[in-house]
Amino acid sequence: DADVTQTPRNRITKTGKRIMLECSQTKGHDRMYWYRQDPGLGLRLIYYSFDVKDINKGEISDGYSVSRQAQAKFSLSLESAIPNQTALYFCATSGIGRSPNEQFFGPGTRLTVL
Amino acid sequence: GDSVTQMEGPVTLSEEAFLTINCTYTATGYPSLFWYVQYPGEGLQLLLKATKADDKGSNKGFEATYRKETTSFHLEKGSVQVSDSAVYFCALSRQAGTALIFGKGTTLSVSS
Numbered sequence: 001d002a003d004v005t006q007t008p009r010n011r012i013t014k015t016g017k018r019i020m021l022e023c024s025q026t027k028g029h030d031r032m033y034w035y036r037q038d039p040g041l042g043l044r045l046i047y048y049s050f051d052v053k054d055i056n057k058g059e060i061s062d063g064y065s066v067s068r069q070a071q072a073k074f075s076l077s078l079e080s081a082i083p084n085q086t087a088l089y090f091c092a093t094s095g096i097g098r099s100p101n102e103q104f105f106g107p108g109t110r111l112t113v114l
Numbered sequence: 115g116d117s118v119t120q121m122e123g124p125v126t127l128s129e130e131a132f133l134t135i136n137c138t139y140t141a142t143g144y145p146s147l148f149w150y151v152q153y154p155g156e157g158l159q160l161l162l163k164a165t166k167a168d169d170k171g172s173n174k175g176f177e178a179t180y181r182k183e184t185t186s187f188h189l190e191k192g193s194v195q196v197s198d199s200a201v202y203f204c205a206l207s208r209q210a211g212t213a214l215i216f217g218k219g220t221t222l223s224v225s226s
Contacts (some may be wrong), residue, residue: 004157030199033213040218040219041218042118042203042216042219043158043203043214043216043219044216045214048213058213061155065205066220090157090158091212100164101146101148101193101207102148102160103160103214104160105150105157105158105159106157107156107157107214108156108157
């Protein structure tokens with residue numbers, strides 16, 4: 001079983017709709033991240049959380065919100081989706097310990113906003 | 115601010131050719147450096163890393179050396195295979211556990 005899972009894997013929605021992307025992990029990591037990937041732009045950080053009570057904005061947080069429901073779950077919401085939020089979204093985790101900088105990525109959610 | 119610049123692709127090679135993908139960074143202090151690989155339809159996987167100057171990361175025949183004097187972390191492989199076709203991302207992290215800063219990615223296509 002995958003250590004970091006994302007649901008859904010693909011989603012098509014319309015402008016103005018509220019969308020939630022979910023991420024779960026079984027690695028026991030405290031730290032979780034949401035990135036978006038756009039062609040030619042690499043990955044950019046949306047939000048990150050170092051524990052359940054800690055939420056931080058990343059480089060491109062406008063138009064997004066997050067919820068850390070438990071250590072293992074970190075959800076990303078688009079309050080009112082717009083077409084330029086069409087992208088591939090990745091969740092990642094990292095833990096304190098031997099390799100604290102290493103991040104483990106989920107398989108991604110491909111979101112299309114029409 | 116911190117940034118990572120890597121060579122633009124796509125890079126197209128024949129099997130068994132030598133690969134270099136250039137990566138330079140801008141950051142204060144001593145960041146950790148990473149190469150991630152993304153195979154088609156999949157998420158990112160850590161390929162190799164280096165946490166201090168002159169460290170060499172290596173994995174699956176790929177190597178990269180942390181060069182503080184040139185702020186570089188170039189990825190190399192002596193003989194590529196078709197299965198190496200993927201997108202490669204260079205990234206840095208300034209502090210343990212903080213978010214990664216990625217380059218834009220380089221697409222590698224290897225033909226037999």
